[in-house]
Amino acid sequence: QVQLVESGGGVVQPGGSLRLSCAASGFTFSSYSMHWVRQAPGKGLEWVAAVSYDGINKYHGDSVKGRFTISRDSSKNTLYLQMNSLRPEDTAMYYCAKERIRAVTGTYGMDVWGQGTTVTVSS
Amino acid sequence: SYVLTQPPSVSVAPGQTATITCGGDYIGNKNVHWYQQKPGQAPVLVVYDDRDRSSGIPERFSGSNSGNTATLTISSVEAGDEADYYCQVWDTSSDHYVFGTGTSVTVL
Numbered sequence: 736q737v738q739l740v741e742s743g744g745g746v747v748q749p750g751g752s753l754r755l756s757c758a759a760s761g762f763t764f765s766s767y768s769m770h771w772v773r774q775a776p777g778k779g780l781e782w783v784a785a786v787s788y789d790g791i792n793k794y795h796g797d798s799v800k801g802r803f804t805i806s807r808d809s810s811k812n813t814l815y816l817q818m819n820s821l822r823p824e825d826t827a828m829y830y831c832a833k834e835r836i837r838a839v840t841g842t843y844g845m846d847v848w849g850q851g852t853t854v855t856v857s858s
Numbered sequence: 859s860y861v862l863t864q865p866p867s868v869s870v871a872p873g874q875t876a877t878i879t880c881g882g883d884y885i886g887n888k889n890v891h892w893y894q895q896k897p898g899q900a901p902v903l904v905v906y907d908d909r910d911r912s913s914g915i916p917e918r919f920s921g922s923n924s925g926n927t928a929t930l931t932i933s934s935v936e937a938g939d940e941a942d943y944y945c946q947v948w949d950t951s952s953d954h955y956v957f958g959t960g961t962s963v964t965v966l
Contacts, residue, residue, distance in 0.1 A: 782957060842889055
């Protein structure tokens with residue numbers, strides 16, 4: 736079945752770095768754009784970043800631009816989020832999600848989500 | 859940046875209809891998607907492209923979009939519909955997805 740499994744979360748000090756991974760299975764990973772979405776404790780959903788199906792185009796939200804980098808390795812069916820210069824306000828559950836329509840980025844929604852990995856930024 | 863505004867909460871009795879709005883400038887020109895999120899769970903896509911239901915979503919869930927407001931309607935509400943609901947669009951001016959502020963639906 737179609738599945739996304741995140742890993743790599745943990746506790747990190749402000750200014751530190753962390754790399755999240757999202758292992759995909761059950762679909763042709765290289766045909767779909769992928770996203771990271773986060774949710775701070777008790778708050779709403781915030782889109783973080785997207786990468787096109789071919790890995791060429793990358794988009795980052797304003798709150799993470801210059802600090803976070805999304806990437807993918809289609810040979811490993813894995814999505815990544817490199818997070819640098821972490822701040823307390825980056826504390827959240829991080830979800831990876833699949834674009835609903837193949838070969839496009841944005842517009843059509845996200846039809847598959849992982850269960851998330853928790854990132855806590857605290858001294 | 860593009861902003862989507864939802865009411866913080868909606869309360870509805872079982873069997874009645876819940877209406878959740880999502881306001882945004884000229885949102886009628888965009889594809890709107892709706893997600894349901896229950897406590898401790900990942901979001902689930904319930905309606906996409908304004909009005910199409912995802913696989914396995916009951917016909918009680920319907921969507922519409924026109925002008926500056928998109929709407930998710932849940933008819934014959936059941937206790938299991940109690941959740942947070944988020945609208946979402948792709949903002950072409952910034953190439954960002956944008957989520958609404960979220961609405962908590964309580965079944966009385």
